[in-house]
Amino acid sequence: MEREPTMSEPTKTKYDRQLRIWGEVGQAALENASICLLNCGPTGSEALKNLVLGGIGSVTVVDGSKVEIGDLGNNFMVDKKSVGESKAKTVCAFLQELNDAVRANFVQENPDSLILTDPSFFSQFTLVVATQEHTIIDSKPDHFLDDLRLNNPWPELKRFVETIDLKTPDPIAHKHIPYVVILVKMADEWAKTHSSNLPSTREEKREFKDLVKSKMVSMDEDNYKEAVEATFKVFAPRGISKEIQDIIDDRYAEVGSNSSAFWVMVAALKEFISNEGDGEAPLEGSMPDMTSSTEHYINLQKIYHTKAEDDCLSMEQRVKDILAKVGRDPSSISKQTIKSFCKNARKLKVCRYRTIEDEFSNPSAAELQKCLASEDYSSAIGFYILLRAVDRFAATYKNFPGQFDGGDREEDASRLRAIAVSLINEMSCDGYELPEELCNEMCRFGAAELHVVAAFIGGIASQEVIKLITKQFVPMLGTFVFNGIDHNSQSLTL
Structure with a gap:
């Protein structure tokens, strides 16, 4: 039987501002929810930070990596003392300090391995940020x-x-x-x-x-x-x-x-x-x-x-x-x-959402053509194609384009462009010319994660998680692309 939401006065005071947005029912849904994060990079860590501050019931981080020197520049939840330590453990300790009412757990294992060896592990969570259908009771329309x-x-x-x-x-x-x-x-x-x-x-x-x-x-x-x-x-x-x-x-x-x-x-x-x-x-x-x-x-x-x-x-x-x-x-x-x-x-x-597999194997031709015909979407669709091309590049060459200082950036750009052109043909984007500067930019940043961008994307991710858990507001549909160069974003329903 579902619990009637009850909230003490100190809790009401603590979460006063957000209670005004989604009410006691929404807050109770958050406090009863458990979230699993796969890999605690800067974006994922920032998303969890917002949820922990909002009073989520529990979080579990699955990450088998160690904190490296490079993490200190883009993840504010690790420090010099934690270099060489478990990244999942370090991030969880930081999150626990933010809100002692939230239970922070960690699993020191590669998510890919855990999915293969123990897929039932994930059934205990409210959300692992993957769903194909979502029902909303309070959609909060503007008008x-x-x-x-x-x-x-x-x-x-x-x-x-x-x-x-x-x-x-x-x-x-x-x-x-x-x-x-x-x-x-x-x-x-x-x-x-x-x-x-x-x-x-x-x-x-x-x-x-x-x-x-x-x-x-x-x-x-x-x-x-x-x-x-x-x-x-x-x-x-x-x-x-x-x-x-x-x-x-x-x-x-x-x-x-x-x-x-x-x-x-x-x-x-x-x-x-x-x-x-x-x-x-x-x-x-x-x-x-x-x-x-x-x-x-x-x-x-x-x-x-x-x-x-x-x-x-x-x-x-x-x-x-x-x-x-x-x-x-x-x-x-x-x-x-x-x-x-x-x-x-x-x-x-x-x-109702399409699976990522559906999007990758059979993207919507009509939506692609609409985006390609619009100047407003030209940059977003270019980055979308390149992000998919980067995945193929990494699978083929075992590193991301431009990732290593000693590598040949021009050669990586050429390889990336060839993969992107192949994708464009597969997706029937006839006539689309991928801007050369986008390829060069993708290689220039070499798979780096800037903290300011990670914080922004993490904030959006936590916002979407709250929508899903509270069943209030309508979540975004499709793939969200943020262009940090031009400071604009689009959602592509492909």
């Missing part, structure tokens, strides 16, 4: 309509609206009728005089706005100005979006004994929408600020809160019934998890 149901009010809201008279002779009372009430009344009045229940054409929407304006008694009534500005909330279509419809129709919504909590709740959502919801998702229950008398606003809050609570109770019962039906503990999905799901039921996301 989203308030869930006020102005175009589809439920009986309790209708009854409350009916108790308020827009024709009240009291000017003070008239100025303090909340716009929710005004717009529900106007939508009802519109439906009585028009064949369409809601305004849909541009002309009808203009006519509806004029109808709202006509109810103003004076030009200083802020509540009516708010109502005019919020008329678009009435025009929004009823029911659920196509994206949510696609999720509830997904094959994974046919749940079984091994289904994740997300898909069990999706199955319950599908039942709810067809029954109690009458075509709608559970009500979120929150209200924006608006010009209103205190009495009206509090009464509205209670109506919205009660409806949201009732919807959540219905969802909770459906979740329990589904769990029992598939032979699982009916209480194995916590009330808090269901409550969070209900609050964000209109914002669900399912991200």
